[in-house]
Amino acid sequence: MQNFDNAAVSTQLAHVRIVMVNTTLPANIGSALRAMKTMGLSKLVLVAPKTYPHPDIDALAAGATDLIEQIEIVSSLEEAIADCHLVFGTSARSRTIPWPLLDVRPAANLAMQAISEKNQEVAIVFGREDRGLTNEELALANYHLTIPVNTDYGVLNVAQAIQIVCYEMRMAILEHSTTASAQQEQAMPVTAEEQMQWDEPLVTQQQMQQFYPHMQQMLADIEFFDPENPRLLPLRLRRLFGRIQLDRMEYHLLRGVFTRVQALSNGTWKKSTHREDQN
Template identity: 40%
Template sequence: MLQHIRIVLVQTFHPGNIGAAARAMKTMGLTELVLVNPRLFPDEEATRLAAGAADVLESARVVSSLDEAVNDCVQVVGASARLRSLPLPHFDEPDAMAADVIQNAQTAPVALVFGRERSGLTNDEIRCCTHQVSIPANPDYGILNLSQAVQILAYEVHRAWRKGEASGFAYQRPLDATPPSREQFMHFQSHLGRLMQQSGFLTQPHARTEEQLQALFARAQPSRKELSLLRGLLSAFESHLPEQ
């Protein structure tokens, strides 16, 4: 589905913004970039700021008009910092736009269109769009860098996609985050209790201290590796206690 979502940059002046936009796209799983009459592309600055997203730049298409960039799309959303006097459906919030885009992208291409760094999209270019979207910002200073705007809308699209049952998205779990078994955790609790008794930390037979510490470690949910480190720490302390 994300492969159906196209980012279109119109007459980008600074090549570095193209690279930064490509990086913003790739972090959100978007790969299709179309450039309408960029001032300079390809360019070393674009490649440098793309960082690990050079593949997005390499596959980018350069076209001569916005019509050419979006003619096959069923939905074209123009990003605009202000409302224009055109009767287009307008998304006041990016998340509402993203939900609609994800729905349409299930079967056909859609496009998010971004204008020039200084002046945005012209009225004629807005007429090529089916919808508009604005990014709510500080009314006293609502200026966003081009790549920042791409990042915000791309994030909202990725977020809407993640919510879908068909996305299959799962956060990558660290390799050492496997939780301990109940048996391993019980051995740790027993070790901790024994050490507290031997060290004289517990002086009352019915003190709740042991239970409270056990509850603390249960809430912390240490991984197997972390629990092993704690067992090693307890063993080191235990080796310095006098023999009983």
């Protein structure tokens, strides 16, 4: 068995948060903490839990009670993921509109790549015990994550699902660490493209929640769509930009375009006598 630097692994996994939405049973919170600690994760965010605190949380945490003190309680999913760059919404159901869907293993690999290469914050969102996440909540995610279970009996409770996801996250970072070490030992040359680092930080979910209303209002102002009957357009646009992951410069560029289009549409824009610096 290989030995790994637990401190280094924990540092990477500290970028991953587990988010539980409207959890009904306190025992599931305790079981989730135990599952997380077993795999080296420590950050749990609860969105408006039905019952908290509760003795069952301490009882089911069994050795992971130190993580209870680190739990963050928020009132909305938007608040829970505000500073995250990459969000996975767990879902086992088909949706009206297709969304980028990943099995848990490739999702974990994508998450670890985002953490290792871009130092991103990642959230894995789990829904209610009886009905999971709503379509509106799933629309806040960049990807939908699913666990490939037995189709004849695909039953997992939320704590079991969290255990599987935490395991895959740990395995992904261990595999990434092993691969990186092997590459360093071999001293293989890399291309300029592989060495290139992104020059701008990626925007957070909080910034994107300001971006989408601005874009939709701009489209309504130019009568591109009817805000009273938007159909699936807003959801498709969320899917598009969630998949792209804008950086800070792209974000401000597009919002500047939206503002200019709105001003042109309502006749309030006055052409400057000097050319604006577009760089």
